[in-house]
Amino acid sequence: xxxxxxxxxxxxxxxxxxxxxxxxxxxxxxxxxxxxxxxxxxxxxxxxxxxxxxxxxxxxxxxxxxxxxxxxxxxxxxxxxxxxxxxxxxxxxxxxxxxxxxxxxxxxxxxxxxxxxxxxxxxxxxxxxxxxxxxxxxxxxxxxxx
Ligand code: CO
Numbered sequence: 770x771x772x773x774x775x776x777x778x779x780x781x782x783x784x785x786x787x788x789x790x791x792x793x794x795x796x797x798x799x800x801x802x803x804x805x806x807x808x809x810x811x812x813x814x815x816x817x818x819x820x821x822x823x824x825x826x827x828x829x830x831x832x833x834x835x836x837x838x839x840x841x842x843x844x845x846x847x848x849x850x851x852x853x854x855x856x857x858x859x860x861x862x863x864x865x866x867x868x869x870x871x872x873x874x875x876x877x878x879x880x881x882x883x884x885x886x887x888x889x890x891x892x893x894x895x896x897x898x899x900x901x902x903x904x905x906x907x908x909x910x911x912x913x914x915x
Pocket of ligand 1: 823847849897
């Protein structure tokens with residue numbers, strides 16, 4: 770059901786600084802900055818080859834990412850898996866006993882639909898399911914070279 774790693778999410782205090790730092794390594798592709806109101810974050814996808822990193826920065830102190838930064842500082846926030854049908858995948862995970870944070874999928878980065886699952890079921894790692902829009906396969910599809 771999980772078809773590939775869609776991206777790795779990293780919580781940061783400053784998107785600009787995080788992207789600029791990674792860009793200094795050379796060869797990465799930087800995506801558009803996008804607001805994801807459902808999660809109270811702004812995000813930028815940065816890809817090395819076809820493996821994207823999603824930097825996320827909270828836009829409100831009430832964001833769960835703001836709480837994460839306060840408690841743990843910057844760092845790995847979640848691992849996201851690609852699924853073809855998020856409604857079916859979420860229902861199947863719940864049927865298997867995984868605890869869903871989102872009862873229903875919500876809107877994510879770049880027209881995706883996403884849902885989060887509790888870290889307890891995944892060795893302590895917050896886990897995201899991602900369904901990409903039809904015909905748009907790999908997240909860097911709309912990225913421009915930096
Ligand atoms: Co994500």
